[in-house]
Amino acid sequence: MKANSLKRFNGWLALTLLVCLWAGQANSQEMNPQVTLLDSLNRLKQGAMADREQALEQLGEVNHPRTLTVLQALLNGKLYQVASNEQLVIATEISEGYQLIDAITGEDLGNKPRSEVNKINLTNTIRVKLRKLIGQLELKSEDASVRLAAVNGLIKATDDNTLALLRQMETTERDETVLEAMQMIFALKDLKSEDKAIRLTALVTLKNFNNQEVVNRLNVLMEKDSSGQYLETDADVRKQAKLILSEINARIQFYSILETLFFGLSLGAVLVLAAIGLAITFGVMGVINMAHGELMMLGAYTTYVIQQMMPDHLGLSIVMAIPAAFLISGLVGIAIERGIIRFLYGRPLETLLATFGVSLFLQQTVRSIFSPLNRSVTTPEWMSGSLQINDFLSLTWNRFYILVFCLMVFVLLLQILKRTRLGLEVRAVAQNRGMAKVMGIPTDKVDAMTFGLGSGIAGVAGVALSQITNVGPNLGQAYIVDSFMVVVFGGVGNLWGTLVAGFSLGIANKILEPYAGAVLAKILVLVFIILFIQKRPSGLFPQKGRAVEAK
Amino acid sequence: MKSLLFSHDKTGVVVLALIAGVTLIVPLFNLIFPVDSPLHFSAYTVSLLGKYLTFALVGLSLDLVWGYCGILVLGQGAFFALGGYAMGMYLMRQIGTRGVYADPLLPDFMVFLNWKELPWYWFGFDHFWFAMLMVMLVPGLLAFVFGWLAFRSRVTGVYLSIITQALTYALMLAFFRNEMGFGGNNGLTDFKDILGFNIQSEAVRLTLLFLSGSILIAAFLFSRWLVNTKLGRVVTAIRDQESRVRFLGYRVEMFKLWLFVFSAMLAGIAGALYVPQVGIINPSEFSPLNSLEIVVWVAMGGRGSLYGAIIGAVLVNFSKTVLTGLMPEIWLFSLGAAFILVTVLLPDGIAGLLRKRREAEA
Numbered sequence: 006m007k008a009n010s011l012k013r014f015n016g017w018l019a020l021t022l023l024v025c026l027w028a029g030q031a032n033s034q035e036m037n038p039q040v041t042l043l044d045s046l047n048r049l050k051q052g053a054m055a056d057r058e059q060a061l062e063q064l065g066e067v068n069h070p071r072t073l074t075v076l077q078a079l080l081n082g083k084l085y086q087v088a089s090n091e092q093l094v095i096a097t098e099i100s101e102g103y104q105l106i107d108a109i110t111g112e113d114l115g116n117k118p119r120s121e122v123n124k125i126n127l128t129n130t131i132r133v134k135l136r137k138l139i140g141q142l143e144l145k146s147e148d149a150s151v152r153l154a155a156v157n158g159l160i161k162a163t164d165d166n167t168l169a170l171l172r173q174m175e176t177t178e179r180d181e182t183v184l185e186a187m188q189m190i191f192a193l194k195d196l197k198s199e200d201k202a203i204r205l206t207a208l209v210t211l212k213n214f215n216n217q218e219v220v221n222r223l224n225v226l227m228e229k230d231s232s233g234q235y236l237e238t239d240a241d242v243r244k245q246a247k248l249i250l251s252e253i254n255a256r257i258q259f260y261s262i263l264e265t266l267f268f269g270l271s272l273g274a275v276l277v278l279a280a281i282g283l284a285i286t287f288g289v290m291g292v293i294n295m296a297h298g299e300l301m302m303l304g305a306y307t308t309y310v311i312q313q314m315m316p317d318h319l320g321l322s323i324v325m326a327i328p329a330a331f332l333i334s335g336l337v338g339i340a341i342e343r344g345i346i347r348f349l350y351g352r353p354l355e356t357l358l359a360t361f362g363v364s365l366f367l368q369q370t371v372r373s374i375f376s377p378l379n380r381s382v383t384t385p386e387w388m389s390g391s392l393q394i395n396d397f398l399s400l401t402w403n404r405f406y407i408l409v410f411c412l413m414v415f416v417l418l419l420q421i422l423k424r425t426r427l428g429l430e431v432r433a434v435a436q437n438r439g440m441a442k443v444m445g446i447p448t449d450k451v452d453a454m455t456f457g458l459g460s461g462i463a464g465v466a467g468v469a470l471s472q473i474t475n476v477g478p479n480l481g482q483a484y485i486v487d488s489f490m491v492v493v494f495g496g497v498g499n500l501w502g503t504l505v506a507g508f509s510l511g512i513a514n515k516i517l518e519p520y521a522g523a524v525l526a527k528i529l530v531l532v533f534i535i536l537f538i539q540k541r542p543s544g545l546f547p548q549k550g551r552a553v554e555a556k
Numbered sequence: 557m558k559s560l561l562f563s564h565d566k567t568g569v570v571v572l573a574l575i576a577g578v579t580l581i582v583p584l585f586n587l588i589f590p591v592d593s594p595l596h597f598s599a600y601t602v603s604l605l606g607k608y609l610t611f612a613l614v615g616l617s618l619d620l621v622w623g624y625c626g627i628l629v630l631g632q633g634a635f636f637a638l639g640g641y642a643m644g645m646y647l648m649r650q651i652g653t654r655g656v657y658a659d660p661l662l663p664d665f666m667v668f669l670n671w672k673e674l675p676w677y678w679f680g681f682d683h684f685w686f687a688m689l690m691v692m693l694v695p696g697l698l699a700f701v702f703g704w705l706a707f708r709s710r711v712t713g714v715y716l717s718i719i720t721q722a723l724t725y726a727l728m729l730a731f732f733r734n735e736m737g738f739g740g741n742n743g744l745t746d747f748k749d750i751l752g753f754n755i756q757s758e759a760v761r762l763t764l765l766f767l768s769g770s771i772l773i774a775a776f777l778f779s780r781w782l783v784n785t786k787l788g789r790v791v792t793a794i795r796d797q798e799s800r801v802r803f804l805g806y807r808v809e810m811f812k813l814w815l816f817v818f819s820a821m822l823a824g825i826a827g828a829l830y831v832p833q834v835g836i837i838n839p840s841e842f843s844p845l846n847s848l849e850i851v852v853w854v855a856m857g858g859r860g861s862l863y864g865a866i867i868g869a870v871l872v873n874f875s876k877t878v879l880t881g882l883m884p885e886i887w888l889f890s891l892g893a894a895f896i897l898v899t900v901l902l903p904d905g906i907a908g909l910l911r912k913r914r915e916a917e918a
Contacts, residue, residue, distance in 0.1 A: 293714055348900050353714045354628045355899045358855060361848055362895025369888035486725045486844065489718045524729050531726040535719050539705040542715060 038069040043109055046075065046093060050086070050125055057131055065138050073142050075108050080135050084108060085122040096122060141170060149180040156186040160193070160218050168194060189214050193222055204242050212249045215256060215395035223250045260398040265515050271404035273511025274411035277504055278469050279484045280491035281415060282462035284503040287492055289435040290455055292346055293353055295361040297488065298481025299368055300338060300460045304330035304467020305476040306371060309380045319385035323468065330464035337367075338460020342453050350452075364481065372478045379475035388472060407469045414465060415504055421458070422500070431455050435498065490534045496544030506545060510534075567910050568780070571863040572773060575612075578605060579769025583762040602761045603833050604877065608870045609768035610830040615853045615869035616775055616862060617822035622851070623859030624783050625815050626795035628713075631720035632823055633847035634727050635695035637837065639824025641731075642694055644744035644837040645678060646687030647755070651748050664746070665739045675737045684751055691828040692821045699820030700813065707809035707816075712798070721844050728842035743838025750832055761833070768829045772866070775822055779862055782818075791815055852891065856898050858905025867906055 045067065048060040064072060078084045078095040085096045085103065094114060096103035102118040127135065143155035159167055168190075175187050188210060195207035211219050226237040226246045237243050279301060286294045294300075308326040315322050341363055349355045384403055391401040422428035430451045433441040442448050470480065491510060495502030510530055517526035541547070582597050582605060589595045597605075614636045621627045648663045657667040661674060680686040702723060706716055734740035753760050782788050790811050793801045802808045831837045840846070849872070857868020872894070879887045898905060904912075 359899040362892040365888045365892035528726045539709045
């Protein structure tokens with residue numbers, strides 16, 4: 006402590022001199038914020054330590070809209086200086102050189118080669134201070150979400166200065182979530198208070214927060230030190246903390262169940278997407294399409310190709326890929342039906358073999374065109390990352406979108422089968438082929454369209470798959486056994502059965518995973534289905550009435 | 557037996573003679589002619605021929621259940637691989653202290669995984685007779701349990717095919733796990749001895765070839781006899797009209813079950829003969845694709861004729877060897893095309909083609 010204050014005193018002497026110097030400058034510039042910003046930045050670049058600290062402090066005071074942007078760029082090593090005229094710029098690395106914008110005005114300055122700009126380097130001490138300064142500036146930001154992030158960033162490291170600042174901010178803060186976050190920090194601080202009553206109130210406040218740090222700190226209260234003494238000396242506080250901790254833990258458990266449910270549903274959504282096209286070709290037409298997985302693969306490759314064609318519009322390319330994949334896989338499906346399957350109706354085992362041949366053919370074609378290596382499809386920004394609900398529950402966006410997408414496809418398909426002419430004809434042919442033909446339904450055409458529909462949906466499923474796995478020639482094989490299992494488990498010829506089966510298998514998988522590991526969970530689910538089919542050969546929802554006889 | 561053989565069809569006899577020829581001539585030539593003679597078969601050729609013979613055996617086993625009983629098993633490769641693993645375990649135990657880690661008790665991969673003792677299911681595999689018993693028992697038992705459940709609840713047709721595929725897929729995933737204690741990803745390899753003889757030596761290779769051929773012939777003759785017994789006739793009737801056979805009072809599921817178990821055991825034996833000749837067994841043998849390939853051999857050769865399966869297995873594998881050697885990317889194209897063409901244009905396979913030609917001549 007003493008050595009520190011001595012150092013400070015020495016620094017102070019030097020500083021006073023400098024401040025006098027600087028004050029003169031500042032006055033002459035009539036405190037124009039832009040000039041002050043530029044000036045303090047320039048002083049930050051070099052010079053004595055104390056001078057730089059002074060510059061930092063000044064930066065905290067300056068009221069300029071771009072301060073935060075510039076400081077963040079500085080911290081991230083993106084602030085440069087043009088060698089010729091010492092202009093400060095924010096640079097983004099591009100393939101050749103940098104793309105520059107003026108640090109102060111934000112004006113676009115075009116591209117420059119690497120050699121014409123110099124990076125502004127920071128020492129570690131400055132970096133630490135800079136980080137703190139940015140945190141403080143963020144606390145004052147206009148944007149509530151920035152403020153919230155800044156407050157949350159302070160949870161682990163609160164010193165007296167920031168705490169004072171926070172107390173001051175609290176009086177003016179309007180946003181409720183930010184206020185809550187602040188209250189949590191205060192309560193955490195209060196836990197260390199000498200006064201038992203304050204500690205107890207702090208505990209009551211903390212009860213409602215779902216935060217890892219709160220759990221950690223409460224756990225600390227229960228711990229004993231090396232001599233066997235509780236770190237928290239008061240038994241009442243310990244008791245209260247224990248109570249609250251168990252309450253929070255119950256909530257954590259609840260969230261983890263929710264999370265398992267979500268991941269199970271999203272895995273189920275993938276299974277349903279993969280299986281639902283199969284449910285049509287297998288369930289409605291009685292055709293075992295082993296090339297189904299490869300039709301998904303084609304959909305995934307379509308996404309890849311479209312993304313390659315329009316690299317600047319990631320989001321749009323995904324949206325465009327949906328109809329494109331539907332068309333391509335659907336057309337390939339129709340070609341398979343017209344070329345091969347129509348010769349094999351009534352011989353399901355033979356369709357299995359022939360379509361397996363098709364699947365090998367498609368795999369090798371893709372391997373020859375795109376190489377056997379995996380291709381990666383970039384996920385657009387709005388689909389990446391996750392929705393952080395609290396410390397214990399976060400939902401990944403891509404999984405969420407796939408879940409929504411799956412339900413959309415399901416509803417759409419159901420409507421097509423229920424309300425359109427094609428759907429009516431498909432159902433008629435499925436129920437009684439001969440009778441349908443007599444009634445004037447062109448069964449050949451209906452067969453081709455049904456198969457095309459099922460295949461097209463496989464393609465659409467492929468678009469979704471491209472967002473969660475690598476796109477490679479073996480993509481389809483990984484899903485074919487699973488999707489057959491889903492269809493068979495749900496009951497052939499029953500779309501709702503497929504939906505229920507897919508979701509329940511997905512959830513079962515995710516529930517088992519923590520105990521058994523991913524692979525064993527999958528094996529267990531497979532074994533379960535194998536046994537289940539022995540018990541109920543026609544699946545969860547067997548067809549009843551005439552549909553059974555027609556088969 | 558003799559009359560049964562000759563009265564039925566000539567092609568079967570020709571195939572049989574060819575196998576017997578290979579089985580006898582290759583070892584004989586290699587004994588008579590010196591190593592540098594052009595009539596001396598290289599180690600590569602001997603192993604290759606031996607491999608084809610084991611494939612023919614597994615094809616034959618599938619033809620029994622598929623061709624004669626109409627059960628399309630998409631997991632025959634699982635029984636083949638299980639037999640292979642049983643043999644591989646025996647061969648692993650024979651390595652003894654010659655492994656990389658020279659552990660007196662544990663195989664290398666277990667030392668690598670830091671295991672302290674041998675898992676219980678490895679006990680007994682030091683003995684050849686025990687391993688050979690397991691080669692038949694393990695696939696037989698799996699087939700028994702699986703078949704008992706499936707046939708009793710009358711799972712038939714496509715459903716059965718798909719769950720057999722799920723079975724082999726589940727096994728593949730299981731064997732890929734290191735925790736299973738079967739070498740995980742790498743499987744079992746680096747074999748040294750079989751019954752005290754160096755597994756790389758020519759004498760062992762020739763013996764294995766001879767054994768593969770003899771067992772194939774024996775299995776062929778036995779199956780031929782089997783399908784012509786009353787049991788065989790009932791089985792064929794089940795294939796054509798399952799419910800009618802049931803109404804006549806036969807216990808359909810029992811017939812199916814025993815045939816299935818027998819076929820699984822044959823496949824297990826094929827696997828056990830295969831492993832010492834190729835020197836490795838790993839979980840990819842369980843992959844659904846392998847089982848489907850077996851189906852193609854049988855479909856191409858023509859099911860329900862037994863010799864067709866042998867022709868198909870040898871022919872398809874020979875073209876695989878040639879094509880993957882010349883231009884690997886063509887292989888899957890041709891295999892795919894074979895699947896499609898055979899099912900659409902040649903539903904009875906090569907055997908059917910030969911039969912038709914003979915009928916036309918007659």
